[in-house]
Amino acid sequence: MKNICKLSLKMLKRNKLLNIYIIIQMAIVFAMTIFMVSSLTSRYHYYLPFKKFIESDGYFCNLTSATTVLGKYVQCSSDISEAVYGAEESNVQASYRVNLSNIHEDNMYALFSYSYDEEIYNNWIPDMQEGNWLSDIKNSGSEEIPVVVYDTTHSMKLGDVLEKQSIDYIEDDQGNGKNEVKKIKLRIDGILSDDAEIVHYNELEYGDCRDIFSTVKDITEREGYETLYLFRSQDIHSADIFCMSSGIAFINTNCNISDELKNENQTIIIGITEDFMELKDFQKNSQKYITDEIKKIMPIFLCILLLTIIITISVNAITTYKEVTNYALYYICGLTWKMAMLISLIHAAFQTLLALFTAVISMLVCYFINIFSNTVLEFHPLQILVCLAMIIMNMIFAFIMPYIIIRNSTPREILTSN
Amino acid sequence: MIKLSDIRKIYNKGKSNEFEALKEVSLTINDGEMTAVIGKSGAGKSTLLHILACIDSYEDGEYYIDDMLVKNLSEKKLAEIRNSKIGMVMQDYALVDDFSCIENVLLPLDFAKNKKANKTELAMNALKSVGMDGMAKKPVNKLSGGQKQRVAIARAVVNEPSIILADEPTGALDSKTSAEIMGLFHKLNENGKTIIIVTHDMEIANQCGRIIEIFDGKIKF
Numbered sequence: 001m002k003n004i005c006k007l008s009l010k011m012l013k014r015n016k017l018l019n020i021y022i023i024i025q026m027a028i029v030f031a032m033t034i035f036m037v038s039s040l041t042s043r044y045h046y047y048l049p050f051k052k053f054i055e056s057d058g059y060f061c062n063l064t065s066a067t068t069v070l071g072k073y074v075q076c077s078s079d080i081s082e083a084v085y086g087a088e089e090s091n092v093q094a095s096y097r098v099n100l101s102n103i104h105e106d107n108m109y110a111l112f113s114y115s116y117d118e119e120i121y122n123n124w125i126p127d128m129q130e131g132n133w134l135s136d137i138k139n140s141g142s143e144e145i146p147v148v149v150y151d152t153t154h155s156m157k158l159g160d161v162l163e164k165q166s167i168d169y170i171e172d173d174q175g176n177g178k179n180e181v182k183k184i185k186l187r188i189d190g191i192l193s194d195d196a197e198i199v200h201y202n203e204l205e206y207g208d209c210r211d212i213f214s215t216v217k218d219i220t221e222r223e224g225y226e227t228l229y230l231f232r233s234q235d236i237h238s239a240d241i242f243c244m245s246s247g248i249a250f251i252n253t254n255c256n257i258s259d260e261l262k263n264e265n266q267t268i269i270i271g272i273t274e275d276f277m278e279l280k281d282f283q284k285n286s287q288k289y290i291t292d293e294i295k296k297i298m299p300i301f302l303c304i305l306l307l308t309i310i311i312t313i314s315v316n317a318i319t320t321y322k323e324v325t326n327y328a329l330y331y332i333c334g335l336t337w338k339m340a341m342l343i344s345l346i347h348a349a350f351q352t353l354l355a356l357f358t359a360v361i362s363m364l365v366c367y368f369i370n371i372f373s374n375t376v377l378e379f380h381p382l383q384i385l386v387c388l389a390m391i392i393m394n395m396i397f398a399f400i401m402p403y404i405i406i407r408n409s410t411p412r413e414i415l416t417s418n
Numbered sequence: 419m420i421k422l423s424d425i426r427k428i429y430n431k432g433k434s435n436e437f438e439a440l441k442e443v444s445l446t447i448n449d450g451e452m453t454a455v456i457g458k459s460g461a462g463k464s465t466l467l468h469i470l471a472c473i474d475s476y477e478d479g480e481y482y483i484d485d486m487l488v489k490n491l492s493e494k495k496l497a498e499i500r501n502s503k504i505g506m507v508m509q510d511y512a513l514v515d516d517f518s519c520i521e522n523v524l525l526p527l528d529f530a531k532n533k534k535a536n537k538t539e540l541a542m543n544a545l546k547s548v549g550m551d552g553m554a555k556k557p558v559n560k561l562s563g564g565q566k567q568r569v570a571i572a573r574a575v576v577n578e579p580s581i582i583l584a585d586e587p588t589g590a591l592d593s594k595t596s597a598e599i600m601g602l603f604h605k606l607n608e609n610g611k612t613i614i615i616v617t618h619d620m621e622i623a624n625q626c627g628r629i630i631e632i633f634d635g636k637i638k639f
Contacts, residue, residue: 003528014516326514332473333573334501334529336493410475412468415512 026355086254131190348398505574
């Protein structure tokens with residue numbers, strides 16, 4: 001086996017120019033395939049994180065800060081689940097506006113701050129400039145509330161502790177109301193990058209999964225804030241800070257509820273917000289958007305697939321035709337055809353791995369020097385799986401091709417014909 | 419000992435261009451013999467040599483090497499015979515062009531079932547025996563025809579096979595070099611090797627102890 005590997009390596013060294021040409025050709029095919037698969041999977045980018053919610057029965061809503069259910073403001077998911085038939089607390093996931101302020105020279109400024117229910121911050125991790133996203137924050141038990149910020153002034157630093165105020169309106173026994181100011185310490189655990197997309201409702205622009213997200217830059221510009229603060233709902237509740245539902249809410253209901261209850265739910269939801277969609281329509285629109293997008297790139301995808309197959313076959317045919325005489329010589333010297341095919345297989349494996357390595361390195365270099373700033377490039381298990389399929393296809397051809405060529409010839413015929 | 423009995427070889431069997439290259443060929447070659455196989459082009463002499471080298475098949479008959487019936491052997495066993503019992507020298511040298519002399523000579527040692535520890539030393543000895551040890555590291559595509567044939571002979575003998583088969587070994591060489599190459603074959607024969615040389619050159623054939631003539635696929639007596 002060692003000698004077989006040695007001969008395969010010699011094959012690589014021997015035909016340097018041809019091998020370099022083949023490796024570059026295969027690297028280009030690998031790169032095109034990775035880009036293509038990235039492009040295809042990116043179409044699901046906005047759909048997959050909340051697939052579980054989108055594909056269930058229920059409603060996709062935009063809740064305003066003034067939303068009330070059963071006469072009180074919505075402060076947590078159970079406030080909604082209690083009102084909607086067939087909805088459990090864990091099946092309602094929403095975002096909330098957090099009532100935090102900054103008091104400066106006796107003036108009070110509301111902070112632009114939101115909190116997310118667990119499944120929302122766990123299922124979508126935005127691009128971070130530094131630090132941790134909400135899902136990666138460990139509970140330290142300190143009194144400081146962890147926060148992820150987007151700061152347009154770029155003056156905040158990771159680990160900074162900020163002192164803000166929470167204002168509660170409380171009534172005494174006589175019914176006299178007053179504002180109670182509470183000091184709150186926030187610890188910056190993460191800073192979002194400029195192009196980060198977060199779960200943030202703008203309007204039902206498309207009626208599909210794209211409506212779930214907005215970029216932090218757009219949000220802060222639109223709302224006129226310098227800084228955006230994002231929290232975990234449980235931290236806000238633990239610190240007893242007032243919050244109100246604001247923005248996105250997925251309300252999943254049990255699919256077995258009767259039509260009558262479904263109609264009642266519809267009435268309840270209309271009472272909560274006018275800005276909502278049934279999830280089955282939301283899903284239908286999302287699927288249509290994804291299918292339309294995929295249809296647009298499908299011809300290119302098929303061309304690349306065809307090109308990959310043609311290149312794999314031609315590369316192996318060229319290599320085998322070039323090497324078949326040597327295989328016959330090895331045969332005369334005491335090698336079996338099977339072992340000759342193994343040489344071809346190992347040689348192909350070296351070639352393919354070198355090509356893959358070249359492709360990945362080149363793509364990473366181009367990515368980091370920003371050549372592909374407008375192109376989707378992702379390394380996910382699917383891309384690795386597709387590359388693996390290409391490697392296997394190449395190996396199969398590398399094994400079969402010598403067999404096809406030598407199947408009907410004896411070594412004598414190969415030697416005499418060459 | 420080599421023994422052939424009623425060997426028939428048919429090319430393109432069942433096709434319109436079917437051709438019987440060997441017709442019931444029977445012959446015995448004893449150990450240590452130096453035999454020339456002669457005949458016109460297309461007579462079947464190379465076909466016979468390739469069957470003897472276990473690199474071509476045959477339709478009928480029986481072929482024994484040292485009392486071993488070749489037809490019944492597995493692909494692996496045949497490879498072992500080609501590696502350990504037979505050394506092959508071809509008219510066009512059949513060397514891997516981009517390999518150096520020593521790399522070519524090392525090939526049979528690399529493929530041997532019983533691995534030898536001192537492979538490089540054995541390869542160098544084989545090259546020395548043909549006077550090519552000084553060019554061991556030179557790529558064979560930089561050598562002259564005569565030098566290439568010497569390397570081919572070194573490769574054929576490196577595993578110390580008992581039989582050396584040569585297909586027109588001097589066909590591409592000038593007379594002086596041919597004489598040198600034949601000298602090497604004589605030396606090998608003196609050392610006990612069985613030598614079978616296919617040639618159409620009577621001068622070469624006459625240097626062998628026995629001449630077998632093939633005519634239209636049959637041995638001419």
